[in-house]
Amino acid sequence: MAKFNRQRTRRPDGVTYQGGAGYARDPRSELFLLAVANMVGEQTFYEPGADRDQRYRELIAAAAVAHPQWTAALLRWLRGGANLRTAALVGAAEYVRARLAAGLVNGTGEHRRVVADVLQRADEPGELLSYWTSRYGRAVPKPVKRGVADAARRLYTQRSLLKYDTASHAFRFGDVLDLTHPSPSGPAQGDLFTFALDRRHARPEPRVAASLATVAANAALRADAADDPAVLLDPQRLRVAGMTWEDALSLGGSRLPKAALWEAMIPSMGYMSCLRNLRNFDQAGVSDEVAAGVAARLADPGEVARSRQLPMRFLSAYRAAPSLRWAWALEQALNLSLANIPYLPGDTLILIDTSGSMHSPFSKDGTLMRWDAAVLFGLALALRCERAKVVSFSTRTTVFPVQRGESLLRGIDRFKAKGHFHNGGTNTASAVREHYRGQHRVVILTDEQASFDGDVSTSVPATTPLFTWNLAGYRMGHTPQARNRWTFGGLTDAGFGMITLLEAGERGDWPF
CATH class of the missing domain: 1.25.40 (Serine Threonine Protein Phosphatase 5, Tetratricopeptide repeat)
Known part of the structure; x- marks a missing residue:
């Protein structure tokens, strides 16, 4: 969701997966785009899940040593602003490991705080410990232990225990307590910790203290x-x-x-x-x-x-619900989740990548594809433009007619019903050349894996702002890091808010 802009131009550094001109990113830009697009363990169209996860670990490790404050801020933002759980948890573990391996012991407790800050739900202390021990064994370093302990102290309540302390988790609340030894915040939490430990170790008749009224009520209702x-x-x-x-x-x-x-x-x-x-x-x-x-x-x-639901969640709910009685509410919720998209004056060309590689799931359940996200954000942006031309592109292109006043969810349905998902190659440069008619700006929603039909960056004049919204985070991009060439990323709308700032000549920055 940040821009990547440098006052220089250069020749392509290589090729994309489709053979088009490919431009390498600086390490922080590559890490950012991968972090906001990576669901961890996910098989993508061009990159196996294991390779993708290893690239993420390597990028985190390098950034943790070279840019520790930036990396710590990224990890906190991933869990908070971007609401991405797994990438933040894995990143925090790898951040601490890399810095300790480099002999960079932080006396201010920053390593501990990074771990604690990314843990925002009561099942996450166990998640992080499960990740660490599965990769690096039971020898958990002190900063990780103390950060997890801080989070457990903050997150462990009676209701969270009843919700998350289940047999389906490898690390139960009692396991976390045994390994990290957090100090309870008071007598009531001390009683809760004792109960969690007794239950985890199957001690006969775990004592339910008087302070654990919710736990007692739950047991009574079950009986x-x-x-x-x-x-x-x-x-x-x-x-x-x-x-x-x-x-x-x-x-x-x-x-x-x-x-x-x-x-x-x-x-x-x-x-x-x-x-x-x-x-x-x-x-x-x-x-x-x-x-x-x-x-x-x-x-x-x-x-x-x-x-803090991502816009994609409302689209998923809309498609899953058989009744239309939810449609208006979901439309309102979706619009509220897209509140950061600005009004864009003048003419805007919006190109939505519906090539085969965009028919790739965001997560393992496969309910929504990358091209679903591209359509959602592309049409949402079009509805905020003074004038917009929306084009679906792959090996061929089709123009999607924007209807003023139409609901966003209805527009997404119409996009699908009218055959705008093409599922062919990624002919980005030719699509830009075909439809660029002097618009004030060009916005491309894509995985950036352009074909060899020309250089995307030179398909519009150097004076025309070209914004790429990256939905995959692959290593090579289709434009250089240069003036009037920006790349955003993520599953929220906040990056679009930077378009007006960048066009006004203000300095774009990371969103954290």
């Missing part, structure tokens, strides 16, 4: 549900017991009507839990009255901001 599952239809008891929707469904099983059980659970469900279960609500037959309450919450600006 009562074994005899009479109807107790699970009491929303108040579910809330007080910190019962997750997964556990409630498991306990209720087929003994309760699904609609009634969902309606009892919905008042205590989190925003993301509601968002991911819209299909289940419809299939169970949740009433329109209850659905209206969920929809109002999904569209609430404060809830959207607090949820």
